[in-house]
Amino acid sequence: MLRYIVWRTAAMIPTLLLISALVFSIIELPPGDYFESYVAELRAMGEAADMAEIEALRERYGFDQPAPIRYFHWLGGMLTGDFGYSFEYRLPVSDVVGDRLWLTMLVSFVTIMVTWVIAFPIGIYSATHQYSWGDYGLTFVGLIGIAIPNFMLALILMYFANIWFGTSIGHLMDQEYLGQSMSWAKAKSILEHLWIPVLIIGTAGTAGMIRRLRANLLDELQKQYVVTARAKGLPPFRALVKYPLRMSLNFFISDIGSILPAIISGAEITAIVLSLETTGPMLIKALQSQDMYLAGSFLMFLAFLTVIGVLVSDIALAILDPRIRLQGGSTK
Structure with missing residues (x-):
């Protein structure tokens, strides 16, 4: 295991160098x-x-x-x-990212936590009550969540919030706190506005995780070792949690490589629609205006998180699932 970690860590250096060259070349491609x-x-x-x-x-x-x-x-x-100087904002890149980075991490982290808390019980219930009315109903809701794009759901909520309540649900805080330093009143305003982007961004992710967990768990529940555990009198809950649920979480662990950069980048289109003070709209604007140092540094940070996430997921998969080995060679 230690040899594998050292080798993968060393392989990150040429990988990141290659990514940096690609990022710089792509940003330089447009004329001017x-x-x-x-x-x-x-x-x-x-x-x-x-x-x-x-x-x-x-x-x-x-x-x-x-x-x-x-x-x-x-x-x-x-x-x-x-990390260079942002020409668009006339500030160093580290100062530009500043509060936007923490707000993005807050929104994404809470969204991920809410997604897990909702998706895991529903996915387990759907798998253990296959073809029941509850399974059909949750499947229908999940398919709707996957089918509706986040930005469309944001537009729908903004419309009905304005029609029914006469209020705007954009931004992550009240207008009076924009540009101000963090305070208790500002933090309270952020928490009051936080549930809206969390609900919108987390809809598709929750629905997708429910479907994947249900499919993987159903596959594991049909295997011989589960039948044997039940035949030996193992309690149903323990027979479910100890092996099938553990084996069906491989997709969840492998998603770490994409979750880490997603925590920083956020849902860009949804953030633009809701006028959120996150890093997603800032990255798109930097790419459009060819603000090279801001866009390039941001993309490199996402690449670094992706490489770290993939390494962590590979190690965690080997620990979680004994069928996965990190070294070569045949097995007997």
């Missing part, structure tokens, strides 16, 4: 750069751009140098904790 987009935006609004200032900024941040030199400068800065 942020400064050209900024000048074009000013001209479209009928304003004059100070070209001397633009050229000074281009030279200051190395945009007058070849792309390979800028790539190594960006990569070296990230290794020393300098």
